[in-house]
Amino acid sequence: MSALIVSAQQLYVARDTPVLTLPELVFRAGECWAILGANGAGKSTLLRHLSGIDPDQAAANVCAQWHGEALPSWNSRRWAQQRSVLPQHHHLMAALSVAAIVRMAAYPWGGAHPRLADCLDAIIAEWDIAALMTRRWPTLSGGEQQRVMLARSALQLRLAESDQPRLWLLDEPLAALDWPHQQRVFHACQDAAQQGATVLASVHDMNAPSAFASHALVMGQGRVLWAGPVHHDGYVAALEVAFALTLTRLSHPEHTHGWLVPLRP
Numbered sequence: 001m002s003a004l005i006v007s008a009q010q011l012y013v014a015r016d017t018p019v020l021t022l023p024e025l026v027f028r029a030g031e032c033w034a035i036l037g038a039n040g041a042g043k044s045t046l047l048r049h050l051s052g053i054d055p056d057q058a059a060a061n062v063c064a065q066w067h068g069e070a071l072p073s074w075n076s077r078r079w080a081q082q083r084s085v086l087p088q089h090h091h092l093m094a095a096l097s098v099a100a101i102v103r104m105a106a107y108p109w110g111g112a113h114p115r116l117a118d119c120l121d122a123i124i125a126e127w128d129i130a131a132l133m134t135r136r137w138p139t140l141s142g143g144e145q146q147r148v149m150l151a152r153s154a155l156q157l158r159l160a161e162s163d164q165p166r167l168w169l170l171d172e173p174l175a176a177l178d179w180p181h182q183q184r185v186f187h188a189c190q191d192a193a194q195q196g197a198t199v200l201a202s203v204h205d206m207n208a209p210s211a212f213a214s215h216a217l218v219m220g221q222g223r224v225l226w227a228g229p230v231h232h233d234g235y236v237a238a239l240e241v242a243f244a245l246t247l248t249r250l251s252h253p254e255h256t257h258g259w260l261v262p263l264r265p
């Protein structure tokens, strides 16, 4: 099946600490999933395990199938040529140039790719980083650093072959971004899904999913509370449980599905 299928299982951190209990989850090609939940609910844990970049390798034991193949057995280069990751934290201290960081997107292809120059030009324009390309990483603002990492991640996905399955995992892509650049993230996620990728992005803004996602996964206290189409009523009910609040939907001049507003308890 053309999908990422995650088996029902527990996910662990720090070798033997279970933090997340999952039901079977199916993320299909062309779907764009928003992942929501309170702080500590397990969003990053899920994304880190799926990405295979968990710093604690002993914990990276997710049981999942990617287009019919078991994920842990994947050769890492082939995997890197099909999935791109935006981590929540950018642990980068070196004074690398922005140009060098963005070009890291081509590492899974040995640093060279026949479409690199063309794709790089497009990505620089899309993520509004032309003026940053010669700057050094530590001199960038928080939002500029986020745009650079989004550009690197988007470029890696763009270099992947369109006839191959592709997965884009983004942990809090909206963090530190102003409103116009948040719109860019929405557009990029939708575009990637329309091109056939599977997209999973964690967000804290409960109205964001209706702007970019086809589906939502709502998590609470290490469990999946709800998974389904974002415009289903179950989404709002799950948010109310996840955040222990009451939501009301206001009409919005542009969004047909309205605007969710929390009411005071």
Ligand SMILES: Nc1ncnc2c1ncn2[C@@H]1O[C@H](COP(=O)(O)OP(=O)(O)OP(=O)(O)O)[C@@H](O)[C@H]1O
Pocket (backbone or CB within 6 Å): 013, 014, 017, 019, 037, 038, 039, 040, 041, 042, 043, 044, 045, 046
């Ligand atoms: N190495 C670790 N040792 C112990 N507990 C951990 C470890 N890593 C994560 N946890 C715990 O696992 C839980 C899930 O963490 P996770 O980072 O997945 O949450 P999250 O939903 O992404 O939260 P946030 O919205 O705050 O980013 C948290 O309670 C966290 O403290």
